[in-house]
Amino acid sequence: MNIHEYQAKKLFENYSIPIPEGLVAATPQEATKIAAKYDFKVVVKAQVHAGGRGKAGGVKLLSSSNEIESFSSSLLGSNLVTAQTGKTGVPVNNVLVEKMYDIQREIYLAIVLDAFSKSIICVASEFGGVNIEEVAEQYPDKILTVHADPILGLQPYKLRLLAKKLNINSDLIRPFTALISNLYKLFCDKDCSMVEINPLVITHDNQLIALDAKINFDDDSLFRHKDLFDMRDKDQEDKRETRASESSINYVKLDGNVGCLVNGAGLAMATMDVISEGGATPANFLDIGGGADEDKVAEAMKIICSDPDVNKIFVNLFGGILRCDVAARGIVQASKETNIPPIVVRMLGTNADEGSQILLESSLDVKLIDNLDDARKEFSNS
């Protein structure tokens, strides 16, 4: 789960991580009012769940009441399209208005879980405020990492060594190590999958401030963080993805027009690959999950069909816990409530023949195939 920058900064504040002065606004009038406190020398930042806001024109340094009012009103209520959003973008319902600071230098800082070393690591770079992936590719030696020990955690001496490597002055060493220790505590307390400050700045008057804040939470841990769930902003999510998640269906919207209904994440990815190899493009990733019943399959089918881009569907099921006849009934059930485009069906495993038969006897436009080579041919010209 993602949250907005202003929400992440609120959490930072709770963990004594220094953040800029400022407030979130939902109207241009509010934004101007907040800016007045800082003599209108502010940064106005669109609050969306996507990176690349700056390049997309969602962040601006401003210095007059008029500019703030007009920039805020251009953002609020509109959709921001960034390199990380789809072509429709994501709605801007709030802007964050923050005091402008004189910046001496920018640092990159993050806490992430590193699956390779099986540990939580702190990642830092003297190249802050830029795309860290590009830094990692061009200047791998400028990416510094500190591993947290499973028992000792991130010991401050390791962070002091990090500070030295980043050429941080002695007088800032204590606040710097405290900041990272607090960030690490936040990461562990809230089951984060990533906490990122890009950039962490040192101002001309020698303060450390988290100018930006990004937090991702581990979806699988949300059951023990009901408080975080209140921060979820469904407006930022794809409507179909939200609907699917309510039925425990793994659905991800993609750009193509072949809808996919599959059981199992690995097989679902393989199915997308086969469609792409044929020359068509998948409209979605969809894993119906283990042991789905008729209603769940029907809901999955309805979600796929609610995507106006879908003009063909590939149902690829390997029955195990999921029975193919149950899935077939679910598809027929969905057809009573929604228009289903032509379907290519491949069913294997538990009750596959019964499932295929049910679909053939229905009024649906169904083509049965039994191997993925045939699927590739089916999607060679759609």
Add this chain to the structure above:
Amino acid sequence: MSILVNSETKLVVQGITGREGSFHALRCKNYGTNVVAGVTPGQGGNTFEDTVPIFDTVEEAVSETGANTSLVFVPPAFAIEAISESIDAGIGTIACITEGVPILDSLKIYNYLQGKSSILVGPNCPGMISPTSNCKVGIMPASIHMPGRIGVVSRSGTLTYEAVGQLTKLGIGQSTCVGIGGDPITGTSFIDILDMFEKDDETDAVVLIGEIGGTKEQEAAEYIKSNFHKPIFGLVVGASAPKGKRMGHAGAIITGKSARAAEKIKALYSAGVEVISTTSHIGSTVKDSLNL
């Protein structure tokens, strides 16, 4: 002798009275697995299917029945406890089917396992099956398997079934099939399983199925280069997946260059793995290459 599970396997099912636990415990038993016990706290003294004794603790199950393998079906919030209970009871092989275990819990369990003699497969995995010894410790459909000499190891469940289905259809049997799980942190890696296959005299060749996300395939490639001497075939799925979107499995997300399918395929290829070009060619690639 097959790897991980065999004729000496004595299985205890943790969460045997739950919906999933009871469903699969019965199917394991019907396949031929020696299911010796179940554990559900508060249900000790009862029996499952009138034959399998249920205990309150894994320790009792071990001391009363000699259980040496456990299959975990508990809800995600209890996985960390169920697995550590098995480790402490001296269970040698643990398969955790549970999907949705918090990643920091998996990290704790991973660290707890270090220096102990237990092997953990999963979480978020289909478990393992050895058709040669009629032993299934997992949730895979048994009927698609046939005894033989090919080992299968995969991050995915249904994709493993796809691979097995293709092999069986061509008359190529399997020694052991293992799903290591779709999470970023799992108890066993490809390397652990490959090492077992390397030493297993019932396995002649291996099919490895990877996917986008993380660096598990690259790690496997490093190992294979100098330590694996049997024919090995590799498939990596997810080439068509977009960056930054989680494809079902918690671990299947492209976060950087090395997480991409192409990078993984390159690493496997340069380690001497015969790359399977597409999912539909798993069986045929093995058949043609080994002249089976």
